[in-house]
Amino acid sequence: MQVYTNPIHAEYFADPFVWRHDHEYYAIGTGPGDAEGLTPHTTRATIFPLLRSHDMIHWTPAGHALIAPDEALGLNFWAPEIAHAGGLWYLYYSVGHGDKLHQLRVAVSDHPLGPYRDRAQLTNPKDVPFAIDPHPFQDDDGRWYLFHARDFLDTGSDAAGSIRAGTALVVSELETMTRLSKNMHVVLRSYCDWQLYAADRPMYGKIFDWHTLEGPSVIKEGGRYYCIYSGGSWQTDTYGVDYTASDHVLGPYSIEAGVEAPRILKTVPGKVIGPGHCSIAIAPDDSTRMIIYHAWDPEMRARRMCMDELYFEDGIPKSDGPTWTPTELPRERPHTKDYEARV
Template sequence: MAAKKPATYCNPFWTESFPDPFVLKVRGRYYAYATEHETYPPADSWVFPILTSSDLVQWREIGKAMPAFGQPYGRYWAPEVTVHNGQFLLYYAVHTSEFAGSIRVAVADRPEGPFTDSGQDLTSSLFPWAIDPHVFRDQDGQWYLYMTIEYWDDPGGFIGSGNIVDRLIDPFTLQGHPTRVTPPQHQWQLFEAQREARGGVDWYTVEGPAVMRHRGRYYEMFSGGCYYRDNYAVSYATSDTPMGPGGMHDSSWHDWEGAEGQAFLIRSDGTYMISPGHNSLVPGPNNAELYTAYHAWQQDRAARRPCLDRLFWHGDQPWTAAPTHTPQPAPALPRLRELFEEPVLQPCWHQYDGRWSVSNGEVAQEDDTAVRATLQHRDRLSAAWLLEVNLRHITGAGSYGVLIQSDAGTTVSVSITPGSQLAVWSGTSPAEPVQTMPLPAAIEAAAWHQLIISLSGSALSVQFDYLRPLEVLVEHPAHTFSLFTQHCSAAFSGISLTDHFRDEFLNNWQTPALLGWSVEASTESEPGSAPLAHWRVQDGALEQTSAAPGEHIVLKSPLHEQYECGATMMLHRANEQGLPALGLVAW
């Protein structure tokens, strides 16, 4: 019997025009939004095409997002959607003339719309022209709006468009303190020499901000150059803060200098993928992989079509093979994925008390008088895993969440008390929670929210939406998980489970043993020393501290038939008695 070929996909992932693609993940499903193709759509038409997918490979069109205003409005560009308390907020740019444009917000109850313009113009009182809105929400709960405006008098001396940031007081209101992020400052960013429409100056372009946080630093990807010429490409900048204190003279963000003078994250391959850019970022179906969506011209130059490639990390630097045009490994699916698409519970779920029912892609526990109702999944947890659960409160004054159970009956519960807190409880000390986090007052428990729970060794991490994770040590193994309600009714949806760990070593109190690392006795070069005596977590790394000759091998987690492994390594010092080496061992 022939071996089954791994699933693949090929760029572009959609054959029609779909520029400035933004991809949003919602409860296990994906929605992609794009710039409107028609320059001045009439008032009876709709704008912003939408695609949907469950795996980032197979896509289908589901219409357009919102009705057009009609004259004098046109050039509907670069929509991005953010979810807040069950509302879908579509930020977009629209123009009344070529160089008069503003950023507005439209609202919907569903990711596919229909969206209705909120009546809020965020930028006209600050700038005559603003495009390419991007909302970034930091772990402290603060929202930021990145956007592209015109730079006429930047200290760098380049004239053109560039990116700035301002705080959002609420989803519809800017603070009014715009701050410099990435102005045009490199020759490769030339849009047009002696641009007649802008007074004959050499015009440079930086646009399309996309921001993420990685290991405590902030990364802003941007596109530069001319979108229809070969110089259009993607690079990035970094900062210790999402918004510096210096206003339009701020210098907190620093452009990546690149490798060997080539500061391009994504650039034209010269033949198949031309002028790639305006990217967005989205987690893969298993929540462990990260992808970047972008557009590119192909050889026919007929349209900017959407592409997708995986994003990796080389230490503190992002890296991608983009732009690709050959078959690529399809995004990995989680080991378990439950979208509740069938009208009945599947046999893998076991009910304990309560009244559970399935409808409209969710499972709900409807009895708010039940002291405790649980719905346990029969699959076993591995030694390291990543679990996503989306949940919302229905009625009752109790709590709801996720139980992590051992075969011995001990539990760890991750619970949400509406209007109050997120808490982690241990069955070994039930009198009070191990850790708590107050929920922001603006959080509406009746709306869908996301929990991301992961376990690596004894280190449990719990993240509510985009907020700062709770880090907890668990005292017993984890074998199964359940959904639960206590004195309330709640619903659950978009559940996925992936065998996975990512040890970033950012907390020095997380010893190698607590993270599940171990050593083999045969590799211990100093008889009588304690296990892991020469390994420590220090300054964001796992360090081997002994200079003794011989091999020093540290192991992690159980064996898997299929796996992917990566690490960033650096040699501190070498023993003079032999040739130093370091690397990965497939054990």
């Protein structure tokens, strides 16, 4: 066993996405300049910081991934993720102007560390004014899907309660790695009080109590699809990680009444603030799932990369995180029937 202590990377590194290739780990994330937005005409060749590691614990900088595209697309770059298909590497990301007119795009490289060159537009702001947080997912049959977040202005109600206006989760099939189907399926709308981003928020010429679901990451366990996502405001201590599940990749996904707080990761006052926007990777033991996420330090100086084990008990995804003290990798725990079956 090895021991890690969060954060596992000391520098600002938001929206971390970690993947393994040829026995080495790579991470890509949103850097401070990416998140806050470049200044017009800033001379900057590349976007999105990269890291590499042999053990998931010790990380070293590996440059930046994306060659900056036309600045007319926007100056804010958020939440990159990587997919490998047909011998090429695909970088999915959003670019836009602050919290408005964000579109999804894809860049391509022949190496996991890039450089990635912008290739195609996946969503058009004329049709979808705000689309962020793309997550490519390959099903067992080889088909690829792109989960992401976009805005909804309608409200309503169902068995779980009221459906709120705000940013929510959807999925569409990737017809090719650079072309997104226009057939969109809703994964989950906001229906919980803890998912509030801001009350009385001016949006689209109106005032809303705006709720947010974002940062989807999908895994398949026991024949079911689990969309693990973040909710609330990334700038507050209400931000955390929850999940929804389905028997089919396109849904319908479960809605559970009475969820009063995020169930996988949430703030620990005075220790870890606003853990969220996660990815999932297998540890070096080839069996333990790790959830990699960002979190604020108690003074909220920076969002930094952290990780903890993600495990299942009776079909429910759980984590003992967020942790902030030395933790074993993998961590010993009582073996439930489900856990024994997986390892």
